[in-house]
Amino acid sequence: MTAYLVRRLLWMPFLLLIVTFLTFVLGYYGPGDPAQLLLGQHSNPEAVERLRHELGLDRPLLVQFADYVWRALHGDFGESLTMARGRPVSDLLKRSLSITLQLNAVVLVVSLLVGVPLGVFAALKRNTWLDYLTMTGVVVAISLPTFLIAPILLWLFAYKWRLLPPGGWNGIFSRNIILPVIVMSAGPIAVFARQTRANLIDVLSQEYIRTAYAKGLHERRIFFVHALRNALIPLLTILGLMLGSLVVGSFITETIFGIPGVGRLAFQAFFSRDYPVIMALVLLIAIGYALANLLVDILYAFVDPRIRYQ
Amino acid sequence: MGRLLEVKNLETRFHTQDGTVHAVNGVSFYVDEGETLGVVGESGSGKSVTMLSVMRLIPQPPGEITNGEVWFEGRDLLKIDKEEMREVRGNRIAMIFQDPMTSLNPVLTIERQITEVLELHLGMNHQQARARAIELLKMVGIPAAEERIDSYPHQFSGGMRQRVMIAMGLACHPRLLIADEPTTALDVTIQAQIVELVKRLRDEIGMSVIWITHDLALLAGLADRIIVMYAGQIVESSPVHELYKNPRHPYTIGLLQSIPRLDEKQRERLQAIEGLPPDLIDYPTGCPFAPRCRFAIEKCWEVDPPLEEVSKGHYSACWVKPEGAEIMHQWHASNTEESQ
Ligand SMILES: Nc1ncnc2c1ncn2[C@@H]1O[C@H](COP(=O)(O)OP(=O)(O)OP(=O)(O)O)[C@@H](O)[C@H]1O
Ligand code: SF4
Ligand SMILES: [Mg+2]
Numbered sequence: 258m259t260a261y262l263v264r265r266l267l268w269m270p271f272l273l274l275i276v277t278f279l280t281f282v283l284g285y286y287g288p289g290d291p292a293q294l295l296l297g298q299h300s301n302p303e304a305v306e307r308l309r310h311e312l313g314l315d316r317p318l319l320v321q322f323a324d325y326v327w328r329a330l331h332g333d334f335g336e337s338l339t340m341a342r343g344r345p346v347s348d349l350l351k352r353s354l355s356i357t358l359q360l361n362a363v364v365l366v367v368s369l370l371v372g373v374p375l376g377v378f379a380a381l382k383r384n385t386w387l388d389y390l391t392m393t394g395v396v397v398a399i400s401l402p403t404f405l406i407a408p409i410l411l412w413l414f415a416y417k418w419r420l421l422p423p424g425g426w427n428g429i430f431s432r433n434i435i436l437p438v439i440v441m442s443a444g445p446i447a448v449f450a451r452q453t454r455a456n457l458i459d460v461l462s463q464e465y466i467r468t469a470y471a472k473g474l475h476e477r478r479i480f481f482v483h484a485l486r487n488a489l490i491p492l493l494t495i496l497g498l499m500l501g502s503l504v505v506g507s508f509i510t511e512t513i514f515g516i517p518g519v520g521r522l523a524f525q526a527f528f529s530r531d532y533p534v535i536m537a538l539v540l541l542i543a544i545g546y547a548l549a550n551l552l553v554d555i556l557y558a559f560v561d562p563r564i565r566y567q
Numbered sequence: 568m569g570r571l572l573e574v575k576n577l578e579t580r581f582h583t584q585d586g587t588v589h590a591v592n593g594v595s596f597y598v599d600e601g602e603t604l605g606v607v608g609e610s611g612s613g614k615s616v617t618m619l620s621v622m623r624l625i626p627q628p629p630g631e632i633t634n635g636e637v638w639f640e641g642r643d644l645l646k647i648d649k650e651e652m653r654e655v656r657g658n659r660i661a662m663i664f665q666d667p668m669t670s671l672n673p674v675l676t677i678e679r680q681i682t683e684v685l686e687l688h689l690g691m692n693h694q695q696a697r698a699r700a701i702e703l704l705k706m707v708g709i710p711a712a713e714e715r716i717d718s719y720p721h722q723f724s725g726g727m728r729q730r731v732m733i734a735m736g737l738a739c740h741p742r743l744l745i746a747d748e749p750t751t752a753l754d755v756t757i758q759a760q761i762v763e764l765v766k767r768l769r770d771e772i773g774m775s776v777i778w779i780t781h782d783l784a785l786l787a788g789l790a791d792r793i794i795v796m797y798a799g800q801i802v803e804s805s806p807v808h809e810l811y812k813n814p815r816h817p818y819t820i821g822l823l824q825s826i827p828r829l830d831e832k833q834r835e836r837l838q839a840i841e842g843l844p845p846d847l848i849d850y851p852t853g854c855p856f857a858p859r860c861r862f863a864i865e866k867c868w869e870v871d872p873p874l875e876e877v878s879k880g881h882y883s884a885c886w887v888k889p890e891g892a893e894i895m896h897q898w899h900a901s902n903t904e905e906s907q
Contacts, residue, residue: 462626464664465672470624471664472684472735473657482683486674562719563673 258558258565265554269547274326276543277536281322284532290314291338291532329540335533340525346537349522354541357506357518359429363438365499368445373492375446376453377485383458392454399447407440407513424514437514441507448495456488463487490561497553504545570638571742571775572621573597577635579613579620579799582628586848590616592799593634595874598743603769603776605790605807607783607822611844613799614779618745622662623652640742658688661736665748667728671720677704678716681735688739703734707764726757730764737768744769745777750785762789784826787811792880795819798845798855801874805881814891815883817860823891824898854886862887 292308293300309315313324328335334346341349379391414436415423427433460466461484469479506520519538526534558565579591591613598604606614619625620632623644637644640659644652656662664670672680681703682696691699697716704712707730720728729749736744746765750758766789769776778789786793786807793810795803795818803816814820821840842859845851853868854860860867866886874884 464666464669467624468664468670468732469672471622471656471662473653473655473688474683475653475687478683483672483675487672490674561674562676563721566719566722 280536280539334537339529339531346533353519353522361503363429364441367442372446372449373453375450379454380457395447395450398443403509426516437510460484460488493553497549501546501549569600571598571600573638575636578633579616580633581630588847589850590799596794598775603790605786605793606779608796612796657684658739660743661741662745663732663736663749666752667732684738707734725753743775747779802884809881815877815888816885817862818856820891862889
């Protein structure tokens with residue numbers, strides 16, 4: 258197991274290198290020339306050529322790529338071309354990333370803390386009206402589209418009742434975060450609740466649970482020691498996906514609530530074809546998922562002895 | 568010998584979408600102190616459900632014990648409250664199951680799974696329980712028990728896992744051990760070891776054993792008495808040697824004829840009984856064995872025969888009660904001729 262993890266860890270730089278190269282190639286051959294973009298549509302072709310030279314864009318692809326990687330390793334992702342001309346991409350990224358990370362971390366924690374107990378509750382009360390009620394709520398929550406629910410909540414809480422601020426970012430301990438977290442948690446809560454319930458019900462019909470009953474154990478112990486742990490292990494996969502997406506901001510929520518996170522940054526970068534920013538974002542997401550995957554594997558090994566001792 | 572367990576008229580049903588499954592239909596039997604009772608019958612004959620009913624471990628719903636009494640140590644287990652029943656399980660009556668692979672919790676150490684019983688029923692603290700668990704593992708023949716106790720189930724072989732199950736079952740010195748096909752999932756040499764182990768521990772602890780199996784031959788050196796189940800009923804009940812010598816129910820005769828005998832020249836498995844057991848949802852009115860029975864008479868199709876004593880301590884539920892000894896003798900004779 259340890260050997261496997263070490264191998265994975267050693268692989269990661271190569272993986273990231275490949276992802277970077279692919280995005281780089283796309284940017285290189287893709288539409289729109291950075292120098293042209295900078296100087297505008299109707300500029301002097303000579304000037305464009307000069308700028309291309311200055312920017313190093315006339316060098317061979319591999320040289321440019323090596324240069325990019327070398328700088329990236331030193332935290333330099335170039336400068337924004339269009340959306341915030343001249344500002345270092347790393348600056349743009351740092352600020353929005355810190356916001357998105359905080360917001361998504363809160364969403365993740367809330368989803369787990371609400372979703373898992375809901376699922377446990379439903380499984381405990383399985384096939385009673387309490388179970389049906391919980392699960393119906395969950396299905397409703399999962400099927401409500403953000404672009405619909407966010408404005409409604411915003412209108413109700415911020416404008417009609419004036420209970421909460423309409424948006425903006427003030428850190429995770431401010432009241433501004435409440436509405437976006439509710440909107441963003443609904444889906445994950447539903448997923449965690451459903452999975453927890455389904456897994457628990459499945460585990461409760463396993464033979465080792467019957468053994469536990471045959472041993473005369475208290476129902477509480479059977480549920481929380483013998484069943485719950487087995488039921489939660491598969492949730493790690495969902496958790497991994499969510500961890501991976503920690504760095505990915507939600508376009509819609511961030512835009513509706515005016516949160517200057519990665520989602521909004523990406524939105525703007527895409528529409529103004531700001532390649533240096535886009536590339537850095539892609540790289541960031543790749544790193545996020547790679548790390549999350551690794552973390553999930555480690556967690557699996559930690560909670561599931563069958564994997565630990567392979 | 569005192570009576571340890573007496574089951575009277577037990578009836579268990581499962582309410583399913585297709586209808587009510589008549590899994591156990593008026594089963595009565597007993598087990599004396601120190602006695603080993605063998606239970607045989609084809610798949611689906613209600614062996615497990617009967618014993619799970621005794622333990623009150625039938626999943627409810629869909630299951631329901633609709634009738635009967637289960638007398639154990641002066642109490643009807645079907646009448647006592649949940650908490651009292653919980654104290655009987657794993658403490659006074661232990662149960663081990665067929666598949667040691669899936670019967671142990673994969674994410675808990677062997678130590679945890681054994682010590683929790685000791686802490687619960689005997690009030691030991693963790694150190695005492697651990698020390699005792701190591702003793703138990705040694706007793707069931709786990710080598711290097713001190714180290715292996717901290718392993719997880721998947722690190723053990725099937726046979727070793729079944730030994731762990733036995734250690735767990737015997738942890739509190741139960742009066743009765745119910746073993747539901749504990750060797751079916753194991754290969755033959757390991758099977759024999761497990762049987763020997765249980766026999767030894769039974770005699771050391773002085774407990775009673777109920778041993779469920781498909782395999783009548785296995786019970787020869789193990790059981791004192793045997794009950795034969797068919798379609799959720801007991802169709803024959805007899806001291807072990809009497810049953811082998813002189814089976815009286817056509818179903819038992821069929822079972823015995825399908826055992827390959829080691830002393831025979833031809834060793835291939837002889838034919839099993841033809842046909843299928845009845846549908847337990849649409850339960851037949853007459854003898855449930857009638858469609859497969861070569862002795863059936865008209866009455867068999869109309870009235871279900873009661874279990875009646877045919878000789879001392881030997882009961883059979885059959886209108887005809889053929890002399891099994893004679894039939895088997897003839898059958899073997901004709902069979903040997905054919906193959907010559
Ligand atoms: N949970 C359940 N729901 C519905 N029917 C069940 C359930 N458990 C058992 N049954 C039915 O009860 C009948 C008796 O089953 P049981 O498990 O006691 O048979 P068995 O004699 O132990 O067979 P085997 O030798 O295969 O273990 C079977 O027809 C089975 O389908
Ligand atoms: S009662 Fe009739 S059908 Fe049933 S076993 Fe006896 S002879 Fe066969
Ligand atoms: Mg069974």
